Amino acid sequence: MFVQAINPPTVPRGGELLRIAPTPQHSPEMMERLAEALSECWGALGLPRDSPLGPACASCQRPLHLSLMSAWERQHFLQGAIAGTA
Structure with a gap:
């Protein structure tokens, strides 16, 4: 899985992003696994989960x-x- 960090100066400090770019070669199962992995990371780091x-x-x-x-x-x-x- 490749997730690119977008950091200052590209975005304002405090507005950092993760860029994920699925392609036609990524199956729904692969995308689901990515979502699960991100959720695990968010939980391990105690990050907020605002929906x-x-x-x-x-x-x-x-x-x-x-x-x-x-x-x-x-x-x-x-x-x-x-x-x-x-």
Whole structure:
């Protein structure tokens, strides 16, 4: 699994991110394992688990983090939510 850290100066200090880029070669099982591994890490480090309110992924039903998406991605997922597919 490859997860890229996005640190200052790319993002403001305190706004660090993890970038995960799934590809068509990643199966749903592989993505589920990544989510489990991240959850284990979050728990081991005692990191907060704030769940955003709003649309969820049509595949896994997990909440979408719209604030981290590009404008195009937000529009795509919000249109899906309106149509009942996200």
